[in-house]
Amino acid sequence: MKINHIGAKSCVTGSCHLIQAAEVNLLVDCGIAQGHDPVLPFDQWPVPPATVDYLFLTHAHIDHTGRVPDLIDAGFAGEILCTHATKALLSPMLRDAMSFSDRSDTAVRAMEARIDDLSWGFELYDTFTLKSNITFTLKNAGHILGSCFIQFSFPGGPGSAPTRVTFSGDLGCRHTPILPDPDLPDSCDLLILESTYGDRNHENRADRQAALAKALDHALSDSGIVYIPAFALGRTQELIYELDRINPGVPVFIDSPLGVEITRLYQDMDDCWDKEAKTLKAAGDHPIRFKHLYAVERFKDHRRLLDLKGPAIIIAGSGMCTGGRIVNHLKHGLDDPKNDLFFVGYQAAGTPGRAILEGRTPSKAAIHGLTGYSAHADQQTLAAWVAAMPDPPGEIRLVHGEPKAQTALAKRLNT
Template identity: 65%
Template sequence: MKLTVTHLGAKECVTGSCHLIETQPGFSNGINILVDCGIAQGDDPELPFDQFPVAPADIDYLFLTHAHVDHIGRVPGLIEAGFDGEIICTHATQALLIPMLRDAMSFSARSEKDVHRLEARIDKLSWGFELHETFALKKGITFKLGNAGHILGSCFILFTFPDEESGNEYRVIFSGDLGCNDTPILPDPDAPESCDLLILESTYGNRLHPDRANRVETLRKVLDKALADNGIVYIPAFSLGRTQELLYELDKMNIKVPVFVDSPLGLEITKIYAELDEFWDEDARKLLEKSDHPFDFKGLYAVEKFQDHQKLLNIKGPAIIIAGSGMCTGGRIVDHLRHGLEDSRNDIIFVGYQAKGTPGRRLIEKKDPVKAAIHTLTAYSAHADQQMLVNWVRSMPQLPREIRLVHGDSEARQALKEKIVSSHSLNNSM
């Protein structure tokens, strides 16, 4: 079976993940599989659908590794461009899919009627599958999903393609976004099986995270210092994943100041997380058994209505406000920063990746002078760091014949390549 893999998004940058597998490129009898279809953020490029090598109507399957918008955000546009195939993901991702896409579509020019129509179409096309089981597609192709440990429902995908002429199989793994060990709520990433081609993310390919075991204490120290002058601590946080992790750890810290979650989507996702406790890790389930719900503690307030958000803008500290978006590109955090950046009593804590060209990246790089103090806690990254990525590859029973690095800036990809090559002697395969 002749096969090509083309990277249509996140080939040389971090966001906008989109990858195309063609089993018979140029022929109508082949199977076309798209892995992720995400929105590009910041300065990252985005390929128009009419420039795809295969028309959306000719794509048979769309696999989604997880429900972050830089992996799923263009799914409505793909459907509008003619896609009518099956959408395949884990059960947890399927539960998160519609809320995340509904929010993404709210920033588009679509009418409410169009949004409802697309939601119904996505719901009809999407299917949830179990982890660790092998499922069949057309023409002898199979797939298996493994836990990626990035957010709830995140997976990596093993495809197996038959070669009728040789009688062998060609195995391809897409890592999706790999998470870290010891992430709150989530089980650790699974070890991958062997494959011929590995498509590996490299977001933090040039970094090592601080010790994650001490990150609660690190956050506590930053918060104690920040709140000592009765200021407000703003935490821009992704609605999916990071908001729930922060609530989990603030619950453990027994914070004595009010904590506001000013994110309608974050609140909706938190409710879904609570309903999906069967997918939590053992530690989180034990807390639940002890009646210590990690998303419900004294001093925690949900800010749902826009009127309450406007009132919150004028609150006096000390207080902690968690709001989206995580990269400060939109959402309610923009209003908070507009009100709070010029007050030296206030602090901003970044707990996630900031893409090039985003307001969050500009603040971290101090390109926009502000009076509020700015902190970056990389131990809260949902992405594996360089050593974790190398260890994940090393855990394969046999090394891949080829590795392609995607989903990373050029510096991260180059540093990770050098590290993998020096660790695994893979000079001819990268």
């Protein structure tokens, strides 16, 4: 068996990993890289895309799925395997990503249909068999709705045991709104583990709602606007949930057509929610729908929102400020000291969000980093997840993290 880390080997975005085993070529994720993270052209891959038999998607975020249309254009015609929820989220996510390419509307629709034909949704916890007797099981990763980690078993030679390989995908944190906690992993011979926050620990998640409420109360006291860059999938819905519990008493705008569409899908997939969210809905308190929450879908309404007078909260993409409507808001709002900018997610090296957070972009607005809202497990959580295996993994390989984070996590794990 041979594993090539085509993307996210020592950076955070562009996740893509190739396994060659038992005459089968298998990919785990095929995402877009952001900022300074490298991209390997398809003609430089270890194998031609046309020879890839299976593509597994751990979840629907673009840094794990965004190159799928280009992979198909490069010749891939194999099966795309993921959870049912990821399959439902995949089409709107990739449609939005393709809208920023040079594809025509007709070409985008054709590619959507092609991806739908190739992709299959699978249940969690059941074991399925691929060709060459390779088996896999998907388990809940707790990162976003539908996210999973993958446990593979590759048959050994005569008289030898199978090789068990686990890909963590992006692991989430415990006590994340709407999402069940990540499942515990089985033992394995090789663990491919994400390390995004391998060098730090988040704020106490149990206290983060109170911290957000306090920060918002202070930020809105001068009738300014709070801007929150957030990815349309996962972070936006998590924020809506928390803001409903806080009830800041000011209008909250989701200024993202994709964010609005994904929120509606989240509302329909309540079978994937955690117990708390289901209980709230059963009691008549819908966890991601509340008074003073407004959807901004049309661009002309977005333009009107740029002249809005506070107090107000505006959630808009993209989460790293690399594009989307948040760019227009920051052009209008960063020069006003009454305004505040809340970062609630990872800002990759080379992105505008990272430059703003590190103070390299001029701003009169106050800048805040709230790490308690990360959708990624921190060092302590990652270490505990590995320690929960019945037997320690034979080998741990760290990916999906910057070198500093990987070094710190390796030291913590004694690898």
